[in-house]
Amino acid sequence: MTTPQAAIFTETSQHFYFLEYKLKSSFSVEKLISSLSNIPKEKNGTLQLIAFGPQLSKQLLKDRSPEDLHDMTALKGPLYSMPEQQNDLLFWLHGNDMSDIYDQVLVIQKTMKNVATIELDQSAFTYHDSRDLTGFEDGTANPKDDSRYPIALISEGNSEGGSYVFTQKWEHDLDSFLELPVNQQEKIIGRTKIENVELSGDDMPKNSHVSRTDVKVNGEAMKIYRRSAPYGNSTSKGLMFLCFACDQSRIQIQLERMVGITNDQISDHLMKYSSPVSGSYWYAPPTDTLAQLLNTQ
Numbered sequence: 001m002t003t004p005q006a007a008i009f010t011e012t013s014q015h016f017y018f019l020e021y022k023l024k025s026s027f028s029v030e031k032l033i034s035s036l037s038n039i040p041k042e043k044n045g046t047l048q049l050i051a052f053g054p055q056l057s058k059q060l061l062k063d064r065s066p067e068d069l070h071d072m073t074a075l076k077g078p079l080y081s082m083p084e085q086q087n088d089l090l091f092w093l094h095g096n097d098m099s100d101i102y103d104q105v106l107v108i109q110k111t112m113k114n115v116a117t118i119e120l121d122q123s124a125f126t127y128h129d130s131r132d133l134t135g136f137e138d139g140t141a142n143p144k145d146d147s148r149y150p151i152a153l154i155s156e157g158n159s160e161g162g163s164y165v166f167t168q169k170w171e172h173d174l175d176s177f178l179e180l181p182v183n184q185q186e187k188i189i190g191r192t193k194i195e196n197v198e199l200s201g202d203d204m205p206k207n208s209h210v211s212r213t214d215v216k217v218n219g220e221a222m223k224i225y226r227r228s229a230p231y232g233n234s235t236s237k238g239l240m241f242l243c244f245a246c247d248q249s250r251i252q253i254q255l256e257r258m259v260g261i262t263n264d265q266i267s268d269h270l271m272k273y274s275s276p277v278s279g280s281y282w283y284a285p286p287t288d289t290l291a292q293l294l295n296t297q
């Protein structure tokens with residue numbers, strides 16, 4: 001029985017930190033494993049997820065890496081696009097004490113800087129009652145309790161207990177969104193803003209965010225488990241999107257539907273007000289696979 005990394009399913013944190021690295025061309029597997037082994041494990045309630053980009057995952061984990069794991073590639077639809085920016089290593093930290101999280105960030109950066117360069121360095125936070133900065137509750141249709149596991153984790157084979165992961169930084173044009181009347185904002189998301197009720201029938205536009213992401217293929221709901229968190233300062237703000245899935249194609253299908261790379265060519269109206277500026281796929285191995293890798297030194 002494999003155990004998933006604890007950071008995936010703990011939902012009580014107020015503070016988050018995303019670190020994404022690209023390996024230097026001079027890196028060696030031995031040096032990387034030695035660096036990773038020197039990073040202290042989770043402590044003081046700070047949770048830490050480690051995940052590998054597709055190429056690195058195959059290199060480090062061999063046949064324990066999912067065979068079909070592939071890089072994020074640029075997506076171009078009729079109105080909007082998503083950039084190609086596949087990185088190699090993800091650390092996702094979260095907890096309730098930002099001091100502890102920041103101490104860990106400093107240790108990771110000090111340890112990794114010899115083998116990798118930092119490409120994405122972003123703190124994030126729980127905003128009010130789990131709202132996105134647009135004011136809409138984010139995560140409502142997420143699977144709950146035990147139903148999360150089969151949606152987020154690979155159920156069989158050499159990668160059992162691991163997870164396909166996707167991160168994407170989004171930048172909001174928040175002023176423009178918030179200047180819209182609330183009923184127009186609701187049509188963009190597909191839910192009411194305060195009561196958080198899904199729109200139905202003719203009230204639900206085909207280009208709302210919910211219409212583009214709530215999708216069935218051959219009768220099966222392409223559910224994913226989302227752990228996104230807002231970030232921002234006074235001028236730059238948005239969402240650090242993060243999700244886990246048992247199958248990478250579930251995520252890819254949703255991205256293609258948002259961009260409009262579909263027969264209907266409809267794109268997600270949300271993309272008029274928020275733009276993706278990164279995007280990487282990852283594999284998060286279960287704890288025993290990670291421990292074996294890091295103890296090989």
Ligand code: HEM
Nearest residue numbers: 132136137138139140141170210213214239241254255274
């Ligand atoms: C700016 C970026 C985004 C924002 C602000 C955003 C916000 C939201 C909000 C407010 C909801 C409705 C409440 C809920 O069920 O959580 C939602 C639903 C959802 N979003 Fe996003 N989202 C973003 C990007 C994405 C991306 C990139 C994906 C897919 C890769 C995605 C997948 C989903 C899914 C699957 C649902 C639930 C649909 C349903 O079954 O009702 N979202 N999102």
